[in-house]
Amino acid sequence: MENLMTVEHLKKYFPVLGGVLRKKVADVRAVDDVSFQIYAGECFGVVGESGCGKTTLGKTLIRLLSPNAGHIFYKIPQEVADAIRALEKDNPKSRSLKYLLREYDHAYISGSRLRKLRRHLQIVYQDPTTSLDPRMLVKDIVSEPVVSQGLIRGSGVIERVLETLQMVGMGEKHLYRYPHEFSGGQRQRIAVARAIITKPEFIILDEPTSSVDVSVRAQLLNMFQDLQRDLGLTYMFISHDLSVVECISDRVAVMYLGKIVEQAKTEEIYKNPMHPYAQALFNSIPIPDPTRRRERAPLSGEPPSPVNPPSGCRFHPRCSLATNTCEHEEPPLVDVGNEHYVACYALSK
Amino acid sequence: MEEESVVQIKDLYLNFYTYDGVVKALDGISFGIRKGEILGLVGETGSGKSVTSLSVLSIVVPPGRLQKGQIDINIKGKTYDILSLNDATLARVRGKYISMIFQEPRAALNPVYTVGDQISEVYFHHRKAELLDNTIAQLREDLKKASGLRRTIRKADLSLFEKMKNNPKSVSLRLYMKIPLLNRFQNRIKTEARKMIVQILKSLNIPDPARVIDMYPHELSGGMAQRAVIAMSLACNPMMLIADEPTTSLDVTVQAQILLLIKDLQKKIHTSILYVTHDLGVVAETCDRVVVLYAGNVAEIANVFDLYKKPLHPYTQALLESIPRPGHKFVSIRGIVPSLVDPPKGCRFYDRCDYTQEKCLNVEPQLVEVEKDHFVACHLHYGGS
Numbered sequence: 001m002e003n004l005m006t007v008e009h010l011k012k013y014f015p016v017l018g019g020v021l022r023k024k025v026a027d028v029r030a031v032d033d034v035s036f037q038i039y040a041g042e043c044f045g046v047v048g049e050s051g052c053g054k055t056t057l058g059k060t061l062i063r064l065l066s067p068n069a070g071h072i073f074y075k076i077p078q079e080v081a082d083a084i085r086a087l088e089k090d091n092p093k094s095r096s097l098k099y100l101l102r103e104y105d106h107a108y109i110s111g112s113r114l115r116k117l118r119r120h121l122q123i124v125y126q127d128p129t130t131s132l133d134p135r136m137l138v139k140d141i142v143s144e145p146v147v148s149q150g151l152i153r154g155s156g157v158i159e160r161v162l163e164t165l166q167m168v169g170m171g172e173k174h175l176y177r178y179p180h181e182f183s184g185g186q187r188q189r190i191a192v193a194r195a196i197i198t199k200p201e202f203i204i205l206d207e208p209t210s211s212v213d214v215s216v217r218a219q220l221l222n223m224f225q226d227l228q229r230d231l232g233l234t235y236m237f238i239s240h241d242l243s244v245v246e247c248i249s250d251r252v253a254v255m256y257l258g259k260i261v262e263q264a265k266t267e268e269i270y271k272n273p274m275h276p277y278a279q280a281l282f283n284s285i286p287i288p289d290p291t292r293r294r295e296r297a298p299l300s301g302e303p304p305s306p307v308n309p310p311s312g313c314r315f316h317p318r319c320s321l322a323t324n325t326c327e328h329e330e331p332p333l334v335d336v337g338n339e340h341y342v343a344c345y346a347l348s349k
Numbered sequence: 350m351e352e353e354s355v356v357q358i359k360d361l362y363l364n365f366y367t368y369d370g371v372v373k374a375l376d377g378i379s380f381g382i383r384k385g386e387i388l389g390l391v392g393e394t395g396s397g398k399s400v401t402s403l404s405v406l407s408i409v410v411p412p413g414r415l416q417k418g419q420i421d422i423n424i425k426g427k428t429y430d431i432l433s434l435n436d437a438t439l440a441r442v443r444g445k446y447i448s449m450i451f452q453e454p455r456a457a458l459n460p461v462y463t464v465g466d467q468i469s470e471v472y473f474h475h476r477k478a479e480l481l482d483n484t485i486a487q488l489r490e491d492l493k494k495a496s497g498l499r500r501t502i503r504k505a506d507l508s509l510f511e512k513m514k515n516n517p518k519s520v521s522l523r524l525y526m527k528i529p530l531l532n533r534f535q536n537r538i539k540t541e542a543r544k545m546i547v548q549i550l551k552s553l554n555i556p557d558p559a560r561v562i563d564m565y566p567h568e569l570s571g572g573m574a575q576r577a578v579i580a581m582s583l584a585c586n587p588m589m590l591i592a593d594e595p596t597t598s599l600d601v602t603v604q605a606q607i608l609l610l611i612k613d614l615q616k617k618i619h620t621s622i623l624y625v626t627h628d629l630g631v632v633a634e635t636c637d638r639v640v641v642l643y644a645g646n647v648a649e650i651a652n653v654f655d656l657y658k659k660p661l662h663p664y665t666q667a668l669l670e671s672i673p674r675p676g677h678k679f680v681s682i683r684g685i686v687p688s689l690v691d692p693p694k695g696c697r698f699y700d701r702c703d704y705t706q707e708k709c710l711n712v713e714p715q716l717v718e719v720e721k722d723h724f725v726a727c728h729l730h731y732g733g734s
Contacts, residue, residue: 049600050571183685184394213393214627218671218681225679240600243630247673270675284605286630288672290653293634298605301556302570 001039004202004234005061006081010034010070010107012053012060016307029306030056031067032258035333038202043228043235045249045266047242047281049303053258054238058204061236062121063106063114072106074117074202080104119149122195126207128187132179138165138190139175145198164197165190167230168223185216189223196227202234209244221248242285246270251339254278257306257314260333264340274342277315313345321346354381354423355589355621356405356447361418363400363409370690374400374413376645379716382589387615387622389636389653391629391668395686396642398625402591405623406443407431422447422589445475448582452594454574458566464577465562468549469542471584481514483541506534549580553610572603579610586618593625608635629672633657638722641665644686644697647716650724661725663702696728704729 011032018025030053038044046054059065061072073081084105087097101108109117122145125131132141142161146152152160162172168189179187188208195203205224209217221244227233239245245252246266253263254275262275273279280299287294301318304310313331316322325345333343363375375397382388392398400413409415420431424446431442451457459467472480488510492503512522526532543562550558553576566574575595582590592611596604612635615622624636632639632653639656641649641664649662660666667682684701693699696709709728716726 049602214629214668214671215393215682218673218679221673221679222681242601243673246675247677247679267675281602284601286604286608286628286634288630288633288657288669290633290657298609299602300606302572302603 001042003037004040004075005038005106006071006073007037007061008035008071008073010057010060010072011068012056012065013068026307029258029309031060032309033070034255034258034260036253036260036263038234038236039250040201040234041228041232042250043237043248045237045239045245045252046255047239047245047252048255049240049281051303051306052255053306054240054255055206057255058123058206058236058238062118062123062202062204063109064123067107070107071101073104074106074121076104115149119145119151119198120201121204122198122200122202123204123206124188124191124195124208127211128179128184128191129211131191132187134179136178137175138177138179141179141190142193142197145194149198151198160197161193164193167196167227168193183216184212185220188212188220192223192227196231196233199231200233202236204236204238206238207240210239210241217244224248242282254281257303257309259314259343260341261315261343262341263333264338268338268340272340274336274340274347275315275344276319276321276346313343319346354383356423356623357381357421358401358405359419359421361401361404361420362416363397363404363418364414364416366412366414372689373692374645374689375404375418376692378418378642378645378647380640380647380650382621382623383638384588384621385615385619386637387612387624387635389632389639390623390625390642391627391632391639392642393627393686395644395689397645398627398642399593401642402449402593402623402625405431405589405591406447406449407434407439424588441475444471444582444587445585446587447589447591448585448587449591449593450575450578450582450595453598454571454578455566457578458574460566463563463565464569465543465546468546468562468577468581468584469539471581472542472545475585478514480538480541480545481510483544484538485510485514487541488537506537509534510537546580549584550576553580554606555580571599572606575599575603575607576610579607579614583614583618587620589621589623591623591625594627595624596631597626597628604631611635629669641668644692645689646697646726647724648698648726650716652722655720655723661719661723661730662698662727663704663729664698667701696726 012030013027014030015024016026016028017023034057046057048054056065060067071084080100084097084100087094087100091097139158139161142164143157146160147157165171165174170186170189179190182190209220212220225248228235237245237249249266251264252266252269253260254277256277262269262273262278269278270282273282284298299318304317310317312328313326316326319326323345331343331345333341335341336347359379361375361378365372365374378401390398390401405420415432418432421428422431434442485507488503488507492500492507495503509522509525512519546562547558550561555561555573555576569577596607599607608631611622626632636653639651639653640647641662643664649656649665656665657669660669670680671682673679682701687693687697687700695711696714699705699709706728714726714728716724717731718724719730
């Protein structure tokens, strides 16, 4: 499959301010050294508990947040990426490296160049009641991206809005209404229409179904799949609802405290989770079948604070397989075969 | 069925008076909660599940108003209609015999009081006699060891506590409570309450309960805050516990912990639980029986095994089919929930149902027992067909 986005050693820290002078006293390591690839046309699922950095990762990828370090190569020639990697190794302070980063690395692009890129990268937020402006009409909400990007002017705008609304199963009669007049499912459709109106290539779906009912959820998910097929979209599906991710994603990454601990194809990872955290996570999904009730031992404790994450493997205080090595060294994400990556010392030995 | 149930809801009608019209939120709901069972209450948003659970505590908030109906609770062999009790009696029932766990633990806790303060409120309200007994026993113990001035103070304290137990309205006691410094004698009873709270927090697997007790809600994680709320609701070993989506705002791993905890506690103190949720996975894991609500009506009541194996109501079937399965297309229920301002005359599921008959449009189906312990409100299943 064609590579759409390559992420390398991405880091995003948020400063914690303290003291009288509001100086930086610590960092919240929301995303800490994360690397992965997203292929064109796939749906890449990211799962994890709240506070593990899923949303920050998504926002950083489309540059709503600027990363502290790392690279995001979005549709650039392989040679350029190689050149950047080589330069960074040999001569990290050279001017040519700076130039290349500014020109090509999506993590460092800024100004009008970034503005142009934004139309290709969109996001749908979790809660449409807060992501839609209550004082704007639907037509204004949906047309805002194309108008501000200057893609269409004049009477073409309303045509495009209508066309887009029809794609998400809404119509002309909804144009002159306010968000509060719609149900949760319809509001999410409006949010999706706003995201696809610029004809993007990559959309981040940040828990798009967590605020709607079961029956509406299925409608939305079907719509996402239809849109993906019709418009050739690539998704990054962020969710904590593991059963939905299982059905919609092609590949899944499990995050824990700002790190990817396991990444594999969906069937593979759901059938055979290897990292102890992933095992515990998949094991705690309630199965909708009373005959398969299990006596399971849930994971004890709660995730530690990302301000001061544990040394070494971040999961070691809660892990049953932890050894001395886990306490001191950070396990790398290694391929255990069949595109299955795990970051755990107990397994890679 | 009637005699073994702890709470029996009979023909409950509840309306909301809004600017858009009268919303008929509950339209004749009847079901019973048996002793020692976990009853799941399942439904979508707006199906009336939260309103039902709140009515069991006789909490009806305007613009909601109760039209008719009865909720019988069975306390120590006597039956009371909770909806006709006065406020003073209700205050004695709520928290002691029936208590509730709310959906959002952070919203349920008061942000300006410590967790310990909030839990101790339950003890002071419902179990004051027990607390006083403990305090007096402790004071007697101390009195034996004390001597000199300390002994005099202890003696005075003891007499005050005995007064508090026997004659709480005595003038001298009230005077003492008003005088600064002297009213510090009350600290002893707080220490006693604290001991009991540490005990209960420990039983809920909270690490380091003596520290947690002095924390404010914002210092706790979601799972920990929910445990504190559970501690509060279990303080009096209630015979009936209402859990209104207690794990919806929590992560799956924490959810698994809390579910296990609730199941363990249920085994230990034999309380009945009304578990309100929309998550069919959670229902399958925890509940014994299930009530399916749709648009203010009971659609189906059944044992959890029967319900998942052989759902009879078309809505239940559709709900179970809408659970995502890998490799299948997502199945949704077509149409939307009808407006409850002007509900359909016949079956409320008519517009979305695949098996409609002529009478579904005009005649409202009644809840009928089609198999042993399996009730369904659907015209398809009348007359044993």
